Amino acid sequence: MKIVPPLAVIVLAAVSLWAQTNPTGTISGKVIDPDGLPVPGATVTVESPALQGTRTATTSANGDYIIPFLPAGDYTVTLTLTGFKTVKQTARVSPSESVTVSPTLAVSTMSETVTVVGHTTGEFGQTAEVATNFKADLIEKLPTQRTFVAAALLTPGVQNTGPNGGLSVNGAMSFESLYVLNGVVVNENIRGQSLALFIEDALQETTISTAAISAEYGRFQGGVVQAITKSGGNEFSGSYRITFDNNKWVKLTPFPNDKRTDKLIKTQEATFGGPIVKDKLWFFGAGRMTGDRVTTGTTSFTNLNFDDIRNQKRGEGKLTWALNSNHTFKGAYTKITDTENGNSFGTIMDTASLVNRATPQDLLSANYTGILSPKFFVEGQYSRRRFTFVGSGSQFTDLIKGTLMLDQSRGNARYNSPTFCGVCDNERRDNQNVTAKATYFASTGSMGSHNVVFGFDLFDDKRFANNHQSGSDFRVYSTSTIIQGTNIFPVLDNR
Numbered sequence: 001m002k003i004v005p006p007l008a009v010i011v012l013a014a015v016s017l018w019a020q021t022n023p024t025g026t027i028s029g030k031v032i033d034p035d036g037l038p039v040p041g042a043t044v045t046v047e048s049p050a051l052q053g054t055r056t057a058t059t060s061a062n063g064d065y066i067i068p069f070l071p072a073g074d075y076t077v078t079l080t081l082t083g084f085k086t087v088k089q090t091a092r093v094s095p096s097e098s099v100t101v102s103p104t105l106a107v108s109t110m111s112e113t114v115t116v117v118g119h120t121t122g123e124f125g126q127t128a129e130v131a132t133n134f135k136a137d138l139i140e141k142l143p144t145q146r147t148f149v150a151a152a153l154l155t156p157g158v159q160n161t162g163p164n165g166g167l168s169v170n171g172a173m174s175f176e177s178l179y180v181l182n183g184v185v186v187n188e189n190i191r192g193q194s195l196a197l198f199i200e201d202a203l204q205e206t207t208i209s210t211a212a213i214s215a216e217y218g219r220f221q222g223g224v225v226q227a228i229t230k231s232g233g234n235e236f237s238g239s240y241r242i243t244f245d246n247n248k249w250v251k252l253t254p255f256p257n258d259k260r261t262d263k264l265i266k267t268q269e270a271t272f273g274g275p276i277v278k279d280k281l282w283f284f285g286a287g288r289m290t291g292d293r294v295t296t297g298t299t300s301f302t303n304l305n306f307d308d309i310r311n312q313k314r315g316e317g318k319l320t321w322a323l324n325s326n327h328t329f330k331g332a333y334t335k336i337t338d339t340e341n342g343n344s345f346g347t348i349m350d351t352a353s354l355v356n357r358a359t360p361q362d363l364l365s366a367n368y369t370g371i372l373s374p375k376f377f378v379e380g381q382y383s384r385r386r387f388t389f390v391g392s393g394s395q396f397t398d399l400i401k402g403t404l405m406l407d408q409s410r411g412n413a414r415y416n417s418p419t420f421c422g423v424c425d426n427e428r429r430d431n432q433n434v435t436a437k438a439t440y441f442a443s444t445g446s447m448g449s450h451n452v453v454f455g456f457d458l459f460d461d462k463r464f465a466n467n468h469q470s471g472s473d474f475r476v477y478s479t480s481t482i483i484q485g486t487n488i489f490p491v492l493d494n495r
Helices: 136-141 148-152
Strands: 002-011 025-030 043-047 054-058 064-070 073-080 086-093 098-100 113-116 130-135 178-181 203-211 224-229 237-246 264-277 281-298 305-324 327-343 355-358 361-373 376-389 404-407 413-415 427-444 448-464 475-478 480-484 487-491
Touching: 025 086, 043 064, 054 064, 064 361, 064 376, 064 427, 064 448, 086 098, 130 136, 136 203, 148 203, 148 224, 475 487
Parallel strands: 025 098, 086 113, 178 224, 404 475
Antiparallel strands: 002 448, 025 064, 043 054, 043 073, 073 086, 130 203, 203 224, 237 264, 264 281, 281 305, 305 327, 327 355, 327 361, 361 376, 376 427, 404 413, 427 448, 480 487
């Protein structure tokens, strides 16, 4: 368990600081006149298809303003003040990004609007976070997988050089990075790799942060990879995708008697979202089904063919409710059912070492953001992940069928019974996280603009396992084995 006590951070600019909540962005800036003097009292309005309603702010005596908690999307920023020309400017807000929009208002004797065409820039300086953002529509066009790990590999400083292709960020160990989906930490509890707990077509965008990351983030030394899913909108929209695969399309291995199953496998994904009440309550749902995915395996030394049949279903539901323009609630739930018939652990020599198991998982996040005053903002979130191993091991506890045997002459190849106990207590690898944050925006004439941030982070990563290494709790190491067809006879030497 890790507890981060309340902290205060002062930043010399309106920089967006964030913890592992549902990541949002910020638009801030300073409005001046043609002589470079601050313009107080100007109304700043932002609107976007990603935003429920509009958000407004008024520039301070110093000409500064800040609009926090903006969902990722494309925004139109409008600045108005009596006696000045109305200015409109577009801005792209990415998750956890602070975008600066600092226009110059010109005096006007008539009603007219100036539209600024161009790209706004994020904060740049010693406090600027080094991050790369990829939208889902860009990943769709690239020859890569549609996962946030694949997106991370497009980022400078990220390589898949860790065990089993784990990501290394700026030379850190592969288990030292943090992976977050809708504010839920999806790192595997033991080895730290990311878990694929999303529906590809539901992903909206992915942000990979590699340096100068806010102190509000903890539990990592490499980088932070965070993804958000879609939230619906004021228009109904959806998608359907079907992907075909066939095990027979994979080339045979050099193993004797290797074979491929000629079966067409369909992976189906569907998404649908829209308004329940426009500008007030949005919904989004998604599903993914793979059907029975068959992989043919071969036992070591005995060359016995077997099928590993896996069936996985993923579903997500999400609600976004704006009580008003200052208070927003988000809730997301993802459920994964995953069954596998023919799973094995380590090097196996017989089909008695195979297990039929289930590994269900689910994610839950509930988030609140509130603008209590033009200068005081609060945010809170609760999230959890549950991961359970059901039946993952031997189905027998007696000495004959429940005892794992290992052949020392063949690198401790396993036979006779599966590793672990599948009828003992289920293993669980869970986490839960509670975060709270308050931000005060101080705009002063002589000392500039500052964000004062207070935060609290309670993260509980837990694993429950009785660690049975076999059904009978015994292992027998044989000196060698005699293999006759499908029969394996242990050779025991007590010298």
